[in-house]
Amino acid sequence: MIDVLHERLSRAAITTQGNECALSYIDLGDGPPLLLIHGGHGGWYHWVSNIEALSTHSRVIAPDLPGFGKSTKPQSDFTLKLAASELFAFLDRLGVVTFDIAAFSFGACVAAQMAVQAPHRVRSLAMVNPAGMGPVSRRLDGIQNAAAQAAKSHGLEQGVRISLESIMVSDARLVTEELCVIAANHVRATRVQTRPIARTHPTRALLERVRAPMWLVLGSQDPHQQYELDLRSNFVRAISEGNTASIAHTAHWLQFEAAPWFNDSLSTFIDRVRSKRVTPRTIDTGCPT
Template sequence: MRTDPALIDTLSARARTERVAWAGGQVCWRGFGSGSPVVLVHGGHGSWLHWVRNIEALAAEHTVWAVNLPGFGDSDPPEGEGLAALLAPTLSTLDTLIGPGTPVQLVGFSFGGLVAAHLAAQRPQVRRLALLGTGGHQGPRRPKGELVNWKPAWRAGNAAAVEHAMRHNLAMHMLSGAADGIDPLALRVHTEACVRTRFRSKEISRAGGLAGVLAAYAGPTLLAWGEHDVTAEPAAVASALASPLPDAHTRLVADAGHWVQYERADAINPLLLGWLRD
């Protein structure tokens, strides 16, 4: 599978870009393919490009809508700082885009997993939900090391220092490999997403609440983590979240860290396609 940065330009050229208005501004959605609609929700310090290695595979069978959440990438910031302020324009513009009664399937990553779960609980006609490395579980974390603050280097225009920080942070938090093995595509996606993030998600993601939201949704739910995910103890969190639910399925993916759908796209793409077909 491709890991060269040109994949971003290829997908950007193919995308049907929709800037959908709501009361406080616009939310940017990118569409691909045809078929039943699947919505992809990125993580914190992310963008639609968190799905850069998944979109083409999913769009072979579905209409894929990849959102830039309010305050991320091309989308205007929400009118407030809390989760409700972010959810309102996301839900409103989704309904404008596809119609409020249109059945949809939701796939969320990290902070976007918590967002997707809330959307599923609030929106009728959500057929299936898949959460990858989801936030909101409030379980223990297992960090590999401290992250580097890249912002001073960015403000100073020190490109080499920015790249060093981004490589380090990807290795510490997002991927299971060493910093010197980070590929150019992952580096570009992460850097561009970080510098364009204007919404603070960390406290929301760590505050919990996911279990209650999943219970309110109560539909078919897939919960997947990379085995080396530093944001959770995957086996324990998977059991705790899935056991009370009527139709939940869990999967641990070998040789992957937090950004599981990027690092193991070869495993996640068929997993998601099978789940969405069911």
């Protein structure tokens, strides 16, 4: 019933004018702020199975990045610094000074830039299958090429279905017609290019400079990550003793595929940071790895 949930959240969306663009966003719940940053070709809908659950624990703020979803294209060229600056200005308008971040895929590039650009404002950083960590597999390139060809030959929804079933989730039963329509509409709405940025591997270099506690969450079936699971987990852990990592039996869109576990685990991680308790070196995934 993702279409029903998506429609309910869409009715709560707000638009605000920024320096470079207008931003569309969801703002639900009370408590310390939690910023959710979506991935490429996405929008806040990447958190559709998480927003309401997390809003019982935090004030959840989930924007469409500049040039994505219902947000307008920035006047200047899209860069990580521009996206971070627009989000900081947006949070200033909301009266939010310090906050936690959960970021997905390309959103982790933006989140890492924010944590480096204004470290005093980012309390913690959770990253779900982050982009920009290193080379991608040949298998991923093959899937993306097949999806692009299907989109040209049979329509965008068919190309999106290939991507959803072969990259985004490991359980194809989650891929409904309604989900394909929502995802395809967001692909159509994307007005900036993120893949060239991600393939310069900015996230790894930025994370080395992040001092906020980090939780890295990787999907063992994600073709972006699965050939370097241990290397990437150990890399983040080695940056600081306060960092932790988890590997779950999911594909790329982990927070959708394993929503109940992710929502509980993210809330637990944030609670530990907010109470200034040391985070564990690993978090039990609650699912097979």
